[in-house]
Amino acid sequence: MADTNSSGTNAKHVASAYREATGGELEPRRAPIIDIATGLETGPGVLSQDRIEARRLYEFFSVETGKFEVDVPVAIISETLATSLQRVRSALAEANELEKENHISLAWSNVLGLARFIGVWPAFDEAVSLLFTAFEVHRAAPYNPPELIALQKVLEMLRRNPLPTDTEINVIYESLEAAHFDLNAPLAGVNLDESPEEL
């Protein structure tokens, strides 16, 4: 009995919190129906893989805050990258150079916040190592549009999949390299030639 009462009370709290958060709208948010075989939405609405985001897969309604939240690292990473991506997009659209650089600084500041997740997934580490290297080698120069477009592409890709596949890592590497980010800067000055004693 106690359990039933408790859950009933809890349900009431959730409902009232939901009403506040959605402006009195009691209609629950319907999750799209996703076909397991194809990964595409089969319910009403636009069928697009872009809409399947890590955040949407893991979000829950928090009674404490009255908002939809996520506490799963992958979803947090995805959300952080989405914020950075928005900043990069704003930078691309910005005519004022100082405003543009401000957007970029904030974008990177967000990305740096992901450092606490380093060491958990190898794929994430690989992506972050490329991003951090690109950031570090570019810290003393203003960004030009091709560099921002490359960053936008990379963040977009990582936002969708924070644990990228090898193919995606390759695309990230090549996008950044094509925009002239010096990704091998950590090896500057290292002699990789074979010495005769090694043979």
Next chain:
Amino acid sequence: MQAFLETTTVVDLLFKDTGTAEPIRNLLKKYEIKYSSQYVRMEIKRGVLQHFVYLHNKAVECKTLAEVQACISGLTCTPQRYKLATITKAMEDFYRDFEKTRFSSFPPDQRPAQFIKNMLAAFLRVRIKRFWTAFERLVDVVLDGPECYKRVFVLAPPHFNGKVFDNTLSNCDRFKPEICRVRDFCNDNAAALTSIESYLTSIKAPDQETLNRRQSVKEVLRLKKRDILRKTCWRMGDAVLILEAPAGADVVNGNCKHYDPMCKAAGKVSVCYRKR
């Protein structure tokens, strides 16, 4: 115009910083066709990649960067130990500076654990994994005159099992007839090889690399029916590459001292991008 990229050139293009790679990229712009060789890929697999794989696997196995450094200092082979230590030091400097500048203001629970070690592993993992495809994209044609690791025992890219890499290089001496035609290749190019040998013999104060090469080429020319052993083949690697470069293709290299005269002796053009 055509260019043949030897091992150092490919390494500089794929693994080195912009300051080193950009002048080579600019130099290569004038060439319509870029050649390289399976032999170059083998040299990189047994050279740079072997070092990268060792370091990566150690970075994954060890708990701290200090442990990785202790492993390196415990190696007995001096040139390899020195190179591994140089790579580790360069990467450590880069990422330590990054860590100090970017994360010092972070609250302790937000700071990354073992940042440098994890970045070292991730950095190397990306380079090791992408080498095979990046090499093929870099050049238009991959030649294979000596048929290096052809047919039965294939020269495989480093295999990642989800944690560490396996970069085993089979000892080709064991399977010579099935994977290698370097003996036929040298016999077919005996005239050019003889010219190279004459040049090597004429050097009055040869360095160790030249001495090794001279001895190997002499042996190959003297015993024309005997299989060329792996050690001999590897020591005359630069000569093999010069022979393999197509006629009319410039041999783009980063080793003027050795390539310029050997190319001249073999009737090829050496284009060196490093200063003497």
